[in-house]
Amino acid sequence: MNMMQEENRKGPWTEQEDIILVNFVHLFGDRRWDFIAKVSGLNRTGKSCRLRWVNYLHPGLKRGKMTPQEERLVLELHAKWGNRWSKIARKLPGRTDNEIKNYWRTHMRKKTQEKKRHVSPSSSCSNCCSSSMTTTNTQDVSFQSSGKVSFYDTGGNREMNQETKDGYSMDDIWKEIDHSAVKVTQPVKDIYLEQSYCLSYPTLASPSWESSLDSVWKMDADKSKMSSFADDQFPFCFQHSRSPWSSG
DNA sequence: AAATCTCACAACCGCACTTGA
DNA sequence: TTCAAGTGCGGTTGTGAGATT
Numbered sequence: 001m002n003m004m005q006e007e008n009r010k011g012p013w014t015e016q017e018d019i020i021l022v023n024f025v026h027l028f029g030d031r032r033w034d035f036i037a038k039v040s041g042l043n044r045t046g047k048s049c050r051l052r053w054v055n056y057l058h059p060g061l062k063r064g065k066m067t068p069q070e071e072r073l074v075l076e077l078h079a080k081w082g083n084r085w086s087k088i089a090r091k092l093p094g095r096t097d098n099e100i101k102n103y104w105r106t107h108m109r110k111k112t113q114e115k116k117r118h119v120s121p122s123s124s125c126s127n128c129c130s131s132s133m134t135t136t137n138t139q140d141v142s143f144q145s146s147g148k149v150s151f152y153d154t155g156g157n158r159e160m161n162q163e164t165k166d167g168y169s170m171d172d173i174w175k176e177i178d179h180s181a182v183k184v185t186q187p188v189k190d191i192y193l194e195q196s197y198c199l200s201y202p203t204l205a206s207p208s209w210e211s212s213l214d215s216v217w218k219m220d221a222d223k224s225k226m227s228s229f230a231d232d233q234f235p236f237c238f239q240h241s242r243s244p245w246s247s248g
Numbered sequence: 249a250a251a252t253c254t255c256a257c258a259a260c261c262g263c264a265c266t267t268g269a
Numbered sequence: 270t271t272c273a274a275g276t277g278c279g280g281t282t283g284t285g286a287g288a289t290t
Binding site: 012084 | 275277278280
Binding site: 010011012013045047048051052055056098099102103105106 | 257258
């Protein structure tokens, strides 16, 4: 409880923080986040470090728009597994659960808005004004009429029991999606599975360097050394395809 | 050209699960 | 076996950029 008196930093990561994190992950692997958070001198929680790494800094990440194949794969897998974003992400090389989650959110919003327009072209008089264009609560998708149902809770095994909250089931939604978005040309699964993609994360977490670090864990004395190297120069040449800092 | 809206994304939070002492 | 710490996951929120009015 008293562990975090130091007020960890929050908010957007700076370039410097990213560089430090990347280098410490290279040194210590992408598992001991609390340790990394401490020895790196970043004033961040381990969780925050992990998140930054997983969602942004990991070299295996693919950036940019989802391809149609990916989109369909997401739809398929979500139909199968529901909001198991991390599970879904493992089938999408270079995509993170967060990314897929975000994609789903906006995708489903679009889809359901479209659907609403189609379903209730005239009867919506009383609702239309507030339906799809509500300012904050995008309730068009969240089925919030009774109780709190997440925006994402639109399908899948675990969430299925919520599916008919508003008289409009997941089946309906999926049919809608299938018809509008998924112009199936070929089975999606094969696209990735045939390439034996079952990605965790492809590049960095190589067992070799990670196991070799075992000895490093014992080097308490090195902690101080580590943090001093952080603001010096780095043994790794960190580059990222789409660096957030490169914009300026 | 300015105001407003929508989208896309990064990041945080809380809870659940795992692991090690 | 129990408990605490660490980690992972899903949900949610905040914000900047681009599009639209």
